[in-house]
Amino acid sequence: MIHYYDPNNRYGEHTIKVTIQRWDYRGHIWVKIRGNVKGFAVMSDITDVIFEKTIWKAADIDSDCDFAVDEEGWYKAVLKNSEGDTLKDEGDEREFGDAIVGVEVVDFIPMKTEVITAPYSEEALAER
Secondary structure (H helix, E strand, C coil), rough: CCCCCCCCCCEEEEEEEEEEEECEEEEEEEEEEEEEECHHHHHHCHHHHHHHHHHHHHHHHEECCCCCCCCCCCCCEEEEEECEEEEEECCHHHHHHHEEEEEEEEEEEEECCCCCCCCCCHHHHHCC
């Protein structure tokens, strides 16, 4: 659970914890999402975000269940129960969504926004 969440600071990096479960076997995935977004909007497309980031930005994903997505869009995870037994889980994105039982913002790091200016001076633009 996040301890402080400033409603006035929108731009930053959220860490989202996603819990997947089959029977009494669970796994957790942490995903970092950067941008100008807040609250539920950060979590609303979490299955798409996780699948995309796992393939293209793996550094933004961490898990305690060896979570992976292959080139064909199939996920694999090794879930554990309280006794330490494991369950190999796999499927497509829809099946992954069906296994999600929890989505939570666990951290937010505010980031400074930068003003982007064109590399041209006003004089150079006037000459065009």
